[in-house]
Amino acid sequence: MATDMVTNSARAEVLRRIRAAKGGVATAEAARAEWSAIERRYRREATRSREAVLELLEDRLRDYDARVVCVRDAEVAASAAGMLGDRKVRRMVMPAGLTAEWLPAGFEFVVDEGLAAAELDRVDGVMTGATLAIAETGTVVLQNVAGQGRRAVTLVPDYHLCVVRVEDVVETVPEAIHRLQATAGLATTFVSGPSATADIEMTRIKGVHGPRSLDVILVD
Amino acid sequence: MFWNALASEDGLRVSLFITCYNDTLFPETGKAVVRVLERLGHTVEFPAGQTCCGQMHWNTGYQAEAMPLLSRFVEQFREAEAVVVPSSSCVAMMRDHYPKMAVSLKDEKLIADVEALLPKVFEFSEFLTKRLGLEDVGAYYPHRVTYHASCHGLRNLGLGDGPMRLLRAVRGIDLVELQGLEQCCGFGGTFAVKNADVSGAMLADKMAAVLNTKAEACTACDNSCLMHIQGALHRQKTGVRTVHLAEILAGDEGVAQ
Amino acid sequence: MSGVALDPKTAPPFPMAAKTALGDTQLRKNVRHATDVIQAKRARVVGEMPDWQELREAGKQIRQHTMENLDFYLEEFEANCTRAGGVVHWARDAEEARRIVVALVKASGSDEVIKIKSMTTEEIQLNSALEAAGIHPFETDLAELIIQLGEDRPSHIVVPALHKNRHEIREIFRREMNLPELGDQPQDLADAARVFLREKFLRVKTGVSGANFLIAETGGLCIVESEGNGRMCLTLPETLITVAGIDKVIPRFQDLEVLLQLLPRSATGERMNPYNSVWTGVNAADGPRVFHVVLMDNARTEILADEEARQTLNCIRCAACQNACPVYRQTGGHAYGSVYAGPIGAILTPQLQEMHHAQSLPYASSLCGACYEVCPVKINIPEVLIHLRNKVVQQNTAGVAGFFDVEAGAMKAMAMIFRSERRFRAAQRLGRVAESPLVRKDGWIGWLPGMLGGWTQVRDLQEMPKETFRDWWEKRGRNGN
Secondary structure, three states, rough: OOOHHHHHHHHHHHHHHHHHHHOOOOOHHHHHHHHHHHOOOOOOOOOHHHHHHHHHHHHHHOOOOOEEEEEEEHHHHHHHHHHHHOOOOEEEEEEEOOOHHHHHOOEEEOOOOOOOOOHHHHHHHHEEOOOOEEEOEEEEEEEEEOOOOHHHOOOOOEEEEEEEEHHEEEEEHHHHHHHHHHHOOEEEEEEEOOOOOOOOOOEEEEEEOOOOOEEEEEEO | OOOOOOOOOOOOOOEHHHHHOHHOOOOOHHHHHHHHHHHOOOOOOOOOOOOOHHHHHHHHHHHHHHHHHHHHHHHHHHOOOEEEEEOOOEEEHHHHHHHHHHHOOHHHHHHHHHHHHHHHHEEEHHHHHOOOOOOOOOOOOOOOOOOOOOOOHHHHOOOOHHHHHHHHHOOOOOOOOOOEEEOOOOOOOOHHHHHHHHHHHHHHHHHHHHHHHOOOOOOOOOOHHHHHHHHHHHOOOOOEEEEHHHHHHHOOOOOOO | OOOOOOOOOOOOOHHHHHHHHHHHHHHHHHHHHHHHHHHHHHHHHHHHHOOOOHHHHHEEEEHHHHHHOHHHHHHHHHHHHHHHOEEEEEOOOOOHHHHHHHHHHHHOOOOOOEEOOOHHHHOOOHHHHHHHHOOOEEOOHHHHHHHHHOOOOOOOOOOOOOOOOOHHHHHHHHHEEEEOOOOOOOOHHHHHHHHHHHHOOOOOOOOEEEEOOOEEOOOEEEEEEEOHHHHHHHHOOOOOEEEHHHHEOOOOOOHHHHHHHHHHHHHHOOOOOEEEEEEEEOOOOOOEEOOOOOOOOOOOHHHHOOOOOHHHHOOOOOOHHHHHHHHOOOOHOOOHHOOOHHHHHHHHHHHHHHOOOOOOHHOOOOOHHHHHHHOOOOHHHHHHHHHHHHHHHHHOOOHHHHOOOOHHHHHHHHHHHHHHHHHHHHHHHHHHHHHHHEEOOOOOOOOHHHOOOOOHHHOOOOOOOOOOOOOHHHHHHHOOO
16 A cells, blocks of 8 residues: 555665664664663662551642542441542442442442443543552552443543552552553553643642542552 | 862962963952962962863864863873862863863873873862862951852852852851852853843843842852853942952951952 | 744744843743742652652663664564554654644544644644644643644743743633633633533544653553643544654653653652553553554654764653753743753754754853753753754854854964963953953943944953963062062
């Protein structure tokens, strides 16, 4: 096809230019060896105790005006009920595979089986689990897996209630990336607070797109 | 870095690299350096063939023209025990660029000479604080003074709080902190002329900060910055003057300011 | 549509553009305020990091290593992205990139696109090409929306509308969104944008983005953003087209552990920006069904070929250098005549133009080094500036025209003077003679001719002392002192 031919010659030309610029063809072996030789003297492990790590995560999340509670597994549903009540939500969407015991009674939960964006726009909020959380940065990481769902589901609704297991909380970004390595090909979203912008006079305004409210239940 | 801080040593033979612009426009700074070093018991030498480190040419894009000036400097100061330079931008030029300039000339001897010489080259304030390990050099300067941190001294040489420690030890001085002392004054060599408008705008900010301290004098380790700041202080008839750090340190009871 | 073109080919030289910018008090106030705020935030979150310098060093090595093996990593990315269902295209230059994107949008069956902020698409002026082809691009990043509706151009890599204050923004929104009652609190403006854009997110079928990082090991891409418009454009449309410079590739997923720490803290002074999206190819049940990546050269290989300037490509577009630069803080970004402004712009723009245009940019710096100090990947910008100045001089002094270059003549004369003690001393004496007609009674000079007139614009110059240091030293020697 004509476009393929053009793009192939563009490809050949760009690669030729790169090799001419560097004076040679890079090889996989050399690249691997050099990459492994990169000095990584930054922190790659936790330096705080587990209690301190959890406290740090809660602090960071509160900095983002997210509400956080830490409860036992059996209390998740009750906590969720409290938070949903406070937020005055009635109709929530949830991804398939979310732990049934976590769902509070008295609220309507719709399972997302490919809802249109417009329908997602009409629910009051979304409840999901999480893959992991990073304490230092107050980040919750979501992937397209059971209990967390596709990306649109945690994007379009205005409120997100997220359940994070304490054993999935790490202190640092390198630890998080390490844990994500095995599933690095999945669609992954790092959420650090509600959406924000500082584009107007550098005043940080919350919530342009994306959920404007975020609540987190930490499960011990 | 290149040296260990030592307690003041006796009788060093110190070679002075005055710098082209200090020689021509700010001889008082050179005299002050001599006075301070002799007061501390050292002997000053002045290789007469010295001219310029090549910074202006190098920074403006005339690299080929700067090369012979590197060789000349090395030639003039090869035998020095220590070289003192009352200009942090000139020392930055040498430390940041001389080694690779020598490499680009593919001159093995020059490369070796540069490597041997550079550890012996010091900006004046760092010679006092790092090489001699001193803060009190016996100075007396009863005036209100504020200190501007020249960019090359601050960022390239890492002078840190050295100049301030020297100033704090001056008897009679009334030291006032300059707001934004780490902000560039806007001189930047030929920048002051090629981009006169922006240079002037940066200078206006520095001026405002200086005047705000109500200091009688603004000091720094580089007369290039001071010439630029003084130019506006004088144009605006502020009555505030600039004085190189060396001249403050040279001040003592016996010498009129 | 986008207004006055920020095109290095036609932009006025920096000193001229700067003069205009300096006369705009509102602009300077906005720029000053914005950069003060980001700098303070950055200092705080960087100060928290005990391993910031180690991260910078790793960041530098990762980027340097990437450029040294760029062909390998681009091919690896292409293979892995294709395997995951993405379609990879290559573009030699801006024109080719534009053509490919327009064709892909047309093929998607949409005459509208929603766009995430992308400096790369600004660089190639993609929006003009789309409009010329009858396709309407909707900018969805708040700042880019402000720029688009205001028919303006970006002035900062991370906060493109930093030169506008809330009143100016309100006027634009009032007019373009037909909201006569709109308040001027930032929250009001953001809410207006939310409503205006949400309708488009839910409707428009084709999205166009840039990319912060292309991950060779996985064939994935990463976008770093704050508002959520990125996530909207990446997940809701049926077709996604990403345009990325070839310098955006990184070797492995693990390298994100360094870059996702360096970038947010440097760019907006946050521990982590609100949203990072990583995706690989297409997923039938999640996001666009069709995904294209356009890998663009557009003179990056020229920069790669210049060993001393190659580090320019290591840039991760954080704009910390812009916020720290005392020159940028006076003039704002438009004065640089390019979407890449400030220190990184001063080295990137001339090189993307192969040094023919934007020759004044390497001189738009006092070489203070504040940029190098904050660069998360340790690009030695002052060193590259000096290197480019040398290239500019070489271009200007080449051939016959070079013979008449006044500055070069003066510099060569000065070099001859400095090479000889005798000539140097003669020049010192000559200087005193030459200046004497200009010296006032009070011993100061208030006016200098020609090129040097720039000095006396705002500064006086003290007359040369009667005696140089070496004169004094010699006299002292003769007096046996």
